[in-house]
Structures are given as C-alpha cells and as structure tokens.
Amino acid sequence: MTRIVFLGSPEFAVPTLQRLVQQFQVVGVVTQPDRPSGRGKLLKSPPIKLIASELKLPVIQPRKISESEAINQIQSWAPDIIVVAAFGQILRSEVLGLPIFGCINVHASLLPRWRGAAPIQAAILNGDEQTGITIMRMDPGIDTGPTLNQASIQLTGQETAAALGSKLSTIGAELLVETLHGYLNGTLVPIPQDDSLASYAPMIKKEAGLLDFSEPAIYLERKVRAFNPWPGAYTYWNNSILKIHRAHSIEGMFAPPGQRTVYDSLPAFTTSQGILVIDDLQPAGKNQMDGKTFLRGARAWKE
Numbered sequence: 001m002t003r004i005v006f007l008g009s010p011e012f013a014v015p016t017l018q019r020l021v022q023q024f025q026v027v028g029v030v031t032q033p034d035r036p037s038g039r040g041k042l043l044k045s046p047p048i049k050l051i052a053s054e055l056k057l058p059v060i061q062p063r064k065i066s067e068s069e070a071i072n073q074i075q076s077w078a079p080d081i082i083v084v085a086a087f088g089q090i091l092r093s094e095v096l097g098l099p100i101f102g103c104i105n106v107h108a109s110l111l112p113r114w115r116g117a118a119p120i121q122a123a124i125l126n127g128d129e130q131t132g133i134t135i136m137r138m139d140p141g142i143d144t145g146p147t148l149n150q151a152s153i154q155l156t157g158q159e160t161a162a163a164l165g166s167k168l169s170t171i172g173a174e175l176l177v178e179t180l181h182g183y184l185n186g187t188l189v190p191i192p193q194d195d196s197l198a199s200y201a202p203m204i205k206k207e208a209g210l211l212d213f214s215e216p217a218i219y220l221e222r223k224v225r226a227f228n229p230w231p232g233a234y235t236y237w238n239n240s241i242l243k244i245h246r247a248h249s250i251e252g253m254f255a256p257p258g259q260r261t262v263y264d265s266l267p268a269f270t271t272s273q274g275i276l277v278i279d280d281l282q283p284a285g286k287n288q289m290d291g292k293t294f295l296r297g298a299r300a301w302k303e
Helices: 011-023 047-054 068-077 119-125 161-184 217-226 291-296
Strands: 003-008 025-030 035-037 042-044 081-085 103-107 130-137 147-154 233-237 240-250 260-263 266-270 275-283
Touching: 003 011, 003 047, 003 068, 011 025, 011 047, 011 081, 011 161, 025 047, 025 068, 081 161, 103 161, 119 130, 119 161, 119 217, 130 161, 147 161, 217 233, 217 240, 217 275, 260 275, 266 291, 275 291
Parallel strands: 003 025, 003 081, 081 103
Antiparallel strands: 035 042, 103 130, 130 147, 233 240, 240 275, 260 266, 266 275
8 A cells, every 4th residue: 555654734734634544544744843822832733743643643743854853754654655735844855755756745726826835825815716726746846846636716705814725625635635546556647837827925924914004905805814814914003903804895985095984884994995894803902893893982993
C-alpha cells in the first residue's frame, strides 16, 4: 500500500487528512509547533495535531521542517508520497526529493491565480467571480509546480474567509483522493502552469485589518469578509478599537471619507466612493452586537 506522510496545520487541512486515512496508509504527520494563544497565552495545538492524535498517527512538530531531526524522521517513515495542505512552511529541495512520487499540495485557488499564503482572502478582496482548488506537484517555487487537477466554484459575493475556507477544504479533500488514484497509477500527467497568468497572494499581517475610508466602500465590504475571522476588520471609536464583523456597501453617496453617519438605522462610514454600513460590530470590552443595538447606546455616533 502507498505510504503517505501528511503535512498540514490549520482547520483547512483537517478534512484532507480525514479522507486520506480512509483510503491510504498515512504513516506520519508533520504540523506546526504549539503556539501561545488567547489572553492567557496558553499553548494551543494546531487542529491537525488534535485530529492526528485521535487517529493514533505519529506526529512531529518541528520549528523548521528543514531541521535534520525532522528530515531524518520523515525518511524513517519511508513515504512514497508527501501530501501537503496549508502546512505553513516552505519545503526545501531536501524534503521535496524524499518520496519517489514527490510532494503533492492541496491549494485553495485556481492556479496560477493567487499563488501564495492567502489565496482565499485574495479571491474575496478582489471580487473574483469564481475560485476553487488546485492539486499540484510541488517544486522549489511558491505554488509554481505543475497542476494535476482542479475544481472550481462560483462565488456569491457574500462569502467570508471562514465560510469559503470551510467549503474549499471539503472540496479539496475529495479532489485530492480522486487525483491521487490517477496520479499514482500514471493516468494523470502533471501540466505546467502558465506563468504569464500568475498572481500572488502574500501573507496577511495583523495590521491589515484597519479600515481605510479613503478606499471605496465596496472594497471595504470585501475586506470585512476577507478578514473574517482573522485578522478581523476594525476601526476606532472613542479612542478604542471597534471591530467590524459584518458590513455592506451603498454606492452613489459621496462625502468626505471617514465621517460617521447613520443609514437605515445602522451606523455607517463615508468613504471615497459610497458608504460602508455596519451590520454587526463589537466595541472594546463588549460582546458582538448588531448595528441598531449599538446605536441605542452610542448617542454621540453621528458627527
């Protein structure tokens, strides 16, 4: 039976590992180290570590996969193929060359569009009408390897990154299993990507969630959805952070950007093009609430 080592970390990778163990022999799992989380900074395990433990699979958590101890462990597992899904580290040549069938990646975009760390967020931010999953054979570049299979879905323009990621993770798990059978028996041939069509989705930093009202309202609406749940969209109110969980844009209304206003009994901000209407938000130190509830206690909202 084909021996597989799995590399993954977040919730997105969980369905892929669960499907793999149903049809293949997973001999080991590599995931990120436990990280401090929350106000108490208690160590939190990656979701893949928790699932692998439930499945009684051996797990290692190297700080860097290029460490000799990690490479030695992977070699000892003698994988025929390595499967990667949102692992969070770049694989160097010494890892890529270990298995006879190479390393296969489950990537959350229709490559070559949105290579990089944040393809789901990029698709939402840029108003893409469709996105999907690509199964690709990895090479030393960042998502530049040849593709094996793709599945596309239409976007409604209402998806958050959390909801879209969940949907794509399920699609990716099914597509991977389907693809592996063809790839391993030689009926699926890798197809080189067209580099001239490539676009890049860099890693998102925490400060990217700050809303800039000199940008159009429709883009800010996308940003609220793309950054839900992380890093979260926010602005400032009464010298404190005001988290924006859900919003929609209204076109055709023009005023100096950044002014607080009220639209249809909801808090809103003027932007360079249209207004951003806040449906759900969270003031500092309080629970999430709808915009109408917020306004009842924010009498000084409108400037």
